[in-house]
Amino acid sequence: MITLQTADLVRILPEIVLSIFGILVMVLEPFVAAAQKKLLGWMALLGVLAAATATVRTSFEPGLAFGGTIAADEFSIYFIYLFLLTAGLVILGSIDYLERNHAQHGEFYALVLLGTVGMCFMAASTDLIMIFLGLEISSISTYILAGFRRADRLSNEAALKYFLLGSFATAFFLYGIAFVYGLTGTTNLLGLSARLMEPSQWTTFARVALVLMFVGLAFKLSTVPFQVWTPDVYQGAPAPVTAFLSVGPKAAAFAVLLRLFLGGFASAGTVSFWILWISAALTMCLGNLAALWQTNVKRLLAYSSIAHAGYILVGVAAGGSRGISAVLFYLVAYALMNVGAFIMVAHLSGTGERLVQIEDYTGLAFERPGVAACLAVFFLSLAGFPTTAGFLGKFYVFRAAIHSHLIGLTVLALLNSVVSVYYYLRIVVAMYMREGKTEAATVELPWPVRTALAVSVLGIFYLGLAPKLPLGLSTLAALPLPK
Amino acid sequence: MHFLNYIWLIPVLPVLGAAIQLLLGRRLSNKAVSAVSVGLPGLSFLWALGCFFQLLSLPAQANHTFTKVLYSWLPAGAFHLADGSLAHLNVYVGFQLDPLSSVMMLVVTGVGFLIHVYSIGYMGHEGGYYRFFGYLNLFMFSMLVLVLADNYLMMFVGWEGVGLSSYFLIGFYFHRKSASDAGKKAFVVNRIGDAAFLLGMMLMAVTFGTLDFLPITEAARGGRFAVGDGVITAICILLFIGAAGKSAQIPLYVWLPDAMEGPTPVSALIHAATMVTAGVYMVARSNALYVLAPTALALVGAIGAATAIWAASIGLVQNDIKRVLAYSTVSQLGYMFLACGVGAFGAGIFHLMTHAFFKALLFLGAGSVIHALSGEQDLRKMGALWRKIPTTAWTMLAATLAISGAPLLSGFFSKDEILWQAFASPYGNKLLWSVGVVTAGLTAFYMFRLFFLTFAGNSRVPHEVEQHIHESPSSMTVPLICLGLGAVGAGYVGWPKVLGGSNWFGRFLDPVFENPALRPALQHTWNLEFGLMLLSVGVALVGFFGAYRWYAKQPGIAERVAAAAGAGYTLLLNKYYIDELYDALFVNRAKDLGSALAAFDLGVVDGGVNGVGWSTRMSAELSRLWDTWVIDGLVNVLAFVVKVLSYPARVLQTGLLQSYAWFITLGVFIFMVYYLIYF
Amino acid sequence: MAGLYIPVLLHFVAVVVLASALLGLSWWVGVKRPTREKLSPYECGIPPVGNARERFSVSFYLVGMLFILFDVEAVFLYPWAVVFKSLKWFGFVEMFLYIAILLAGYIYIWKKGALEWTR
16 A cells, blocks of 8 residues: 655655656747747746755755655755855856847756756655656656757767667666665665675676666766766767756766665675775776866866766775765855856857857956956866865865775876876866967857856855855765765 | 064055056056055065064073964864874964964065065066066965965965066066076976975874974984984975975076076066075974984985086086076076085085075166166177276175175175085085085086176177167165175174184074084084185186186187087087977876877767778878887887877777767776775 | 576577578579579569669658557556456556557647658
């Protein structure tokens, strides 16, 4: 006999609200005149705000829902806010972008909202089947979003590549779930950790399952060697979508990784440790070295996001409450700086994303000091410059790694962050130290974009200068996971 | 007025200036820009003076230490230290004023202010006037945060801040490619040091559970750690690598000579008087740790001495007036580390202070010369300027005498203190001392070479330039005179006991440096100390007469010697080919690796490489690689290996979906095999 | 643990053996006398006309996909109908919501003109 309590619904209230708004935006789309499509964007933003409010209600009623498949705990609520922040910034940054690129369709906003629903479910699920459903919901939305500039060949190619390789990778994940179910007879994470208590239970099959599930997630995290799609897709997808892609699914996959490797598979211990160690090391090195010679800013940021996934993996490998909270903190910092950077790139690129080479930013600082300063903040934060969020993110992750005696990995990460400065500086150099008239300087930034950028910049400095509150929150959010 | 309670105003005033310049500067007139950007650091200097005198009047039992905490920056929660005790790491935004930081503060604000004044005249005709002052103010802010911080993390904030502003200022003449390259080089080399600093800091946080100076010093002096403790040694070495990056020590000194691409006031302020001494300050600040790590201390001393003589030898033959001074700075920084390395932190800081005066003066003087000669920097195109720009010449003479260690000038006292400590300290030895003495001789030689080539002899100035030679405006000469007074007199605060003084400066700094673990100095006779002093003066005199004979009396000799020395001379002239070596070993290898890994950028839409194109390119590539391998020899073997190794990656990274899928499958396979075999 | 899968493996083996045996037997035993008519594709008894590899209108695929979507919806109704009584109001509301969501999709495709053959 199935019973449904109000509490169950309250615990997925943010997802419900987002879905309603998503569907509503989609259904209204054909009824709204072409000139009024902007309104749908604002409606989607309203949905994000409504969901944020609903999350407050959820946080008053923590606990498991739907027979233990969903957990409304500090961890999931932290991630839901992270996704809502990302979605909100992306929507703010998209409205005028779509207008300029003649792609103002309501579906865009609906897909962003529905994709966010999928990510929220990924972070909140404590059951492998639910995690898979969340993964699929978010994936399918993002596949479509990647090809949203339908007339553009790069965008089409990005969508197709992302779709095919993504399905390929999720198949691995599903295969891993099948193995796990075969071994333990359950798909529930709590049940899993109860069945796999002893390191001796990590038989061949269990390890195969672990590797398969890791591969499925690693695709979304774009860690080496599952990063191959990242540069092409990030470059081809419309820049605001790239902003969404590079943060949302990645953060959601990290949420699952944490729940899985430090929760359900906690007993794997050394078995899972080395997989994380090696992935982190390879990912950082490849991301940073390959970024050195990029001339396309979107592609450069794609490699940079690969490198950042490597840094975050260092925190996962460090584990413990310190490592988890460092990862959570880093993700927020990463969200702010990456979304900010991509939104800026989206708007400076002009109609049809023509101006995306580093040379296109030549001398920007002399024409548009404010714009250049903003972009410089994003890049300096990505490079890990003190007083910015990026620095503290790295600081906490590396500190956690040192605490867990991962000295080698930390040294490698530090060396990598030295290398990374070089390519982030190339853009700063172009803006501040070269003379030239750039077309990018003539681009108007409408107020919604300005708002999104201001939120990102202020957020970066807030996290960098007074991180007391966010840090406390990330520590709190790390509590539900076992130590 | 209670200055100390508002000590945060000292860094905040300049940053206000920076904000105004960088946001509104374009709309301000040059006059308004100078009023704001010179006035605010001036105010900050006055405030610093106020703080200093209030600090002096604090009761002595407080060790003249004042801390002011503004707010809690990074609360990181409780955790267990390596030894099991519970700690709460909490980093504050706080300021600490003690004898050590007050010396730094006065040097930075005082010399900084004078250089700001000088810049009004020097930069008056340049474009981007407001930008220059904006960055300069930003630098002052960062530097003051660095020296006034009460914990390592905040110091690191300033540390990175000075790096960033120095990067902007080196690249100020951005239309010269060499300038922006130099800026980038400085930043990247510095970041190598910063990474080590950061690592050392984290180790410190794990070991001490705090990053504040006072508790760490207390813990280190409290006897919790044995002398020679492994972790402490590791921390100290990591911190020193950081210091070596910022203070241009072997092997990370290569950025400083290139940094001379920046405007001359920048060279004076950042690359001579203040920023580059940050490393010395950091080591001195961590003195309590270094005393526990004799190995690290020995390393500091050895690197310092080696850098001193290495850079001095390069400085002997350089022809660019600013480059001579740059190598001289590297060499003098080596002296300061030498002092720290023999446990004489006070002597190091003393030399830091006197050096700030005379080196800033030398650079500003050089700037004045360059200004007079309409931008000429080559010593071979100067000469006989003595009568034409007398103020510059006189002040330069004072500075040259000071740096050469002429008795009773500032450099004499500080350098001699270092040499004596290198000789007499239980951490020092005769080798370090003799390196120091030889360097003193070399210093006197190349400084007087510079002086004679510039001011004495016959004029080698091209005729059209010669007509425009003029003394600089008063905004430039007044700072020269002020610094000249400092270069002459700054040493008197540390008048040594051997000459009947009381070394007030040393006693003032004592509370910061006294340490029960510090091995006491050996007893030596007055005769010995005085004798050694005479000896070093004698060596300096030899250097002086050498320069006089070669460059003033018989100008032809130098060329003949150079010709006779042949390969040795070329080696020195080319700075031992270190830049080329680094390029070959590190820079180009990193670039190759990067470009190889990025090679799947071959094109996204046109996708893959078909077989024919591939094999053609492959063979072309191979033959090209073969050529370079044969021609360029050993270094390129490395490149060859890297490129060949990365070939599989290139083949896979084609932009083709199928190969991507294969790559993923391969990854799965490797992980699987790894797991099935190793567990 | 792995022992539990042996029946599954045996099942697979049995399936493969049986299938190949049946196909192989009929191929081996059967009498083969091919004629032109016998070799032509069977299309409801009507002789084939033209090439089978023609280009179809994109609307064909669109309608096809939409058909499958709503078809699956109907499939879900069957098991629901079986247990409807024990589910009571909960089941009713759930299915109502499910259909409402699909209805929203239906309205969307209708208004978008995806169902119109000629546009």
